[in-house]
Amino acid sequence: MLRESGIELDDRRLVVYAPTWKGTSFSDPRDDARDLLATVARLQTLLGEQYLVALKAHQAVHTAVAGHAGSATGRGVLISNEMPTNVVLGL
Secondary structure (H helix, E strand, C coil): CHHHHCCCCCCCEEEEECCCCCCCCCCCCHHHHHHHHHHHHHHHHHHCCCEEEEECCCCCCHHHHHHHCCCCCCCCCECCCCCCHHHHHCC
């Protein structure tokens, strides 16, 4: 399921970062998207290579995060908006 989002676990354990959205603007959440990806990168560094930190973004910022997901910091970490969080947590 995650593979369709471009997320490859290989032999790593999955850590899902799924914060609620508490931004200030539904119409322009780009700053929130950058902050979320920066947090994922920090968590990944702290946890090490045996884990993969993936982001399940709130639907209000998912599109903005997806716009950054092609960057080196976002590639392979954004879980599809169509995949329900409960399904992700059950993996």
